[in-house]
Amino acid sequence: MAKLEVAFSPDLYPFYENKEAIVVVIDIFRATSAICTAFENGVKSIIPVEKVEDAKALQNKGYIAAAERQGQIVDGFHLGNSPFHYIDESITGKEVVLTTTNGTRAIFVAKNSYKIIIGSFLNFSAVCDYLKQEKKDVLLLCAGWKGRFNLEDSLFAGAVVNQLEGDVFNELSDSARATQTFYEVGKSDIDDFLINSSHRRRLKNLNLEKDIKYCLQMDQTKVVPELKGDRLVVQK
Amino acid sequence: MAKLEVAFSPDLYPFYENKEAIVVVIDIFRATSAICTAFENGVKSIIPVEKVEDAKALQNKGYIAAAERQGQIVDGFHLGNSPFHYIDESITGKEVVLTTTNGTRAIFVAKNSYKIIIGSFLNFSAVCDYLKQEKKDVLLLCAGWKGRFNLEDSLFAGAVVNQLEGDVFNELSDSARATQTFYEVGKSDIDDFLINSSHRRRLKNLNLEKDIKYCLQMDQTKVVPELKGDRLVVQK
Numbered sequence: 010m011a012k013l014e015v016a017f018s019p020d021l022y023p024f025y026e027n028k029e030a031i032v033v034v035i036d037i038f039r040a041t042s043a044i045c046t047a048f049e050n051g052v053k054s055i056i057p058v059e060k061v062e063d064a065k066a067l068q069n070k071g072y073i074a075a076a077e078r079q080g081q082i083v084d085g086f087h088l089g090n091s092p093f094h095y096i097d098e099s100i101t102g103k104e105v106v107l108t109t110t111n112g113t114r115a116i117f118v119a120k121n122s123y124k125i126i127i128g129s130f131l132n133f134s135a136v137c138d139y140l141k142q143e144k145k146d147v148l149l150l151c152a153g154w155k156g157r158f159n160l161e162d163s164l165f166a167g168a169v170v171n172q173l174e175g176d177v178f179n180e181l182s183d184s185a186r187a188t189q190t191f192y193e194v195g196k197s198d199i200d201d202f203l204i205n206s207s208h209r210r211r212l213k214n215l216n217l218e219k220d221i222k223y224c225l226q227m228d229q230t231k232v233v234p235e236l237k238g239d240r241l242v243v244q245k
Numbered sequence: 246m247a248k249l250e251v252a253f254s255p256d257l258y259p260f261y262e263n264k265e266a267i268v269v270v271i272d273i274f275r276a277t278s279a280i281c282t283a284f285e286n287g288v289k290s291i292i293p294v295e296k297v298e299d300a301k302a303l304q305n306k307g308y309i310a311a312a313e314r315q316g317q318i319v320d321g322f323h324l325g326n327s328p329f330h331y332i333d334e335s336i337t338g339k340e341v342v343l344t345t346t347n348g349t350r351a352i353f354v355a356k357n358s359y360k361i362i363i364g365s366f367l368n369f370s371a372v373c374d375y376l377k378q379e380k381k382d383v384l385l386l387c388a389g390w391k392g393r394f395n396l397e398d399s400l401f402a403g404a405v406v407n408q409l410e411g412d413v414f415n416e417l418s419d420s421a422r423a424t425q426t427f428y429e430v431g432k433s434d435i436d437d438f439l440i441n442s443s444h445r446r447r448l449k450n451l452n453l454e455k456d457i458k459y460c461l462q463m464d465q466t467k468v469v470p471e472l473k474g475d476r477l478v479v480q481k
Contacts, residue, residue, distance in 0.1 A: 017253060017394060024256070024392035156260035158253060158420040183443050184394040190430050191423060207419050 012146040013173055014182035015166045018153040019111070019118045025182070031145050032119040033128040033136060033169065036152035037161040038208050039090045040077075040112025042129040042224040044241060046092035049131075049230035051101035054240040057113040058106055067106040074106040080215050091220050092131075104240070111152035116236065119150055127234040127241060130165060130224065135231045137172040144177050149185070160191075160206040164199065167192030199225055248382040249409055250418035251402045254389040255347070255354045261418070267381050268355040269364040269372060269405065272388035273397040274444050275326045276313075276348025278365040278460040282328035284479045285367075285466035287337035291477040293349040294342055303342040310342040316451050327456050328367075340476070347388035352472065355386055363470040363477060366401060366460065371467045373408040380413050385421070396427075396442040397460075400435065403428030435461055 016025040035041055044055055058064050061076050061083055068074035068086070075088035082089035090109045107113060119125055123145065128136045140147050149169055151162035167188030174181065174189070181189075195202030203209050203225075212221055234241045252261040271277055280291055294300050297312050297319055304310035304322070311324035318325035326345045343349060355361050359381065364372045376383050385405055387398035403424030410417065410425070417425075431438030436458075439445050448457055470477045 015394075018257060018260075020256060020260070021254060021392060021394070024254075154419075156257065157418065158251075158257070158423065160419045160423060163423065181441075182393070183390075183396045186441060187394065187396060187399065187423070187427060190427055194426050194430065205417075205422060 010180065011144060011178050012180045013170060013178040013185050014147070015149045015151065015163070015170070015184040015188050017151050017158045017163060017184060018156050019115045019150065020156045022118045022150060025148055027146055027148055028121070029123055029146050030148040031124045031126060031140060031143060032122045032148045032150050033126055034112065034115045034119065034150050034152065035128050035162045035165050036109070036112030036115060037129060037165050037224055038212055039092060039220055039224055040109040040152065041127045042131055043090045043092045043095055044107070044127050044234055045129045045131040045230055045232055047095035047100060047105060048232040048234050048243045050095055050097065052095065052105055053102050054104045054242045055234070056104060056106045056240050057116045058108045059113060059117055061108055064106050064108045072106045073100060073103055075108070077109045079110065080211055080217070091217070092223050093220065111154060115150050115152040120236070122148070125236040128165065128169065130227050131229040132232055133168060134228045135233050137169060139233050140173060141177070147173065147178065154208055159208050161203055161208060163188050164191050164195050164202065168196070246416065247380060247414050248416045249406060249414040249421050250383070251385045251387065251399070251406070251420040251424050253387050253394045253399060253420060254392050255351045255386065256392045258354045258386060261384055263382055263384055264357070265359055265382050266384040267360045267362060267376060267379060268358045268384045268386050269362055270348065270351045270355065270386050270388065271364050271398045271401050272345070272348030272351060273365055273401050273460055274448055275328060275456055275460055276345040276388065277363045278367055279326045279328045279331055280343070280363050280470055280477060281365045281367040281466055281468055283331035283336060283341060284468040284470050286331055286333065288331065288341055289338050290340045291470070292340060292342045292475060293352045293477065294344045295349060295353055297344055300342050300344045308342045309336060309339055311344070313345045315346065316447055316453070327453070328459050329456065347390060351386050351388040356472070358384070361472040364401065364405065366463050367465040368468055369404060370464045371469050373405060375469050376409060377413070383409065383414065390444055395444050397439055397444060399424050400427050400431050400438065404432070
């Protein structure tokens, strides 16, 4: 008997806060897809920070630092939140500092919860298997776009709800039921379902179509990144 | 060329705020359904207030006052937010003070917008006709439940989006597209679609099944209540 709930924005997190829940942070385009890619490529840890200044300060101390705002790499940084920035041997075994428009903020609002893990289509089955095994309450926290609802994060939430709902996860919020409806409609062609999403159009205008295709691939890795203290790591 | 957007909670209103928009406040179970019913039954105006104390103070000055919290009439009041409380000749021509858990709060967060009107299934076509005629940006503001997303308000939003989308209303938010998906799935049997909604279960536990059926009826009135100063009125 566990709860299965979805918050459509970090700004709705307070209304779903549950100290017993595992929170899955979701930012499909692109922070959580990039984080999964980085761990698949052997990064040691990722340090999420809220502000560009914080990332800059750590960069000045010698850390590899990544910063994205408005979908683009911030001036003065070499990495942003494109997954392709993390398919690179130079990050293997390293600690990387990361700040993004929406994804890192979602991590911070939930930091007092029982546990925070990182979800994306790239590690979809690994996340679902982990949650089924833990049997704790689950809160799927969509990063959205600057406080707004977005389609891709909620579609992913629906895919997870669809996998989990059953005897154990039997107490669904209205938001969880809503995402299930999306997923039922969108699952046969996710790419087509998202064709009109505002964020997809934003990325397309930035010539990031390749990133979109990459982020919508299922099960490319088995990593389940988890927040431990101030760092995201993968349990061995 | 107008925007058509949906905010799933009064707490998301700041991210959709648009001073040029007509805001449609939606609280299907039951505040906005009750307000439409009251005007259909000849009430002169409704004064929304945020707090029970405010309603009490105006009641002490001689106003008819209604107060609902947790789905029930607050002690010391004769009226709550059941539409059936407003099918009553004694309110004809009167001013009624109203405070509810979610609906009146939604009116207050949007009070600086261009215009606020009241939507429910009961005045669905009248609201759509009005918006089509005005051709202004539209923000459908779901009252939700204590900050959370709910199914019935977003389903109604989807019904409106479905009616309006086209050459004039051509700039849809992701949230508007999402409600369209719900509506496509739910429209053939709204009652069945909402069978598992949390609020519906809450009302059912309070023996308010009759209210639910009433609130899901389409086009029972042509009134479009509008906020003018601190009062909801119907333009003649």
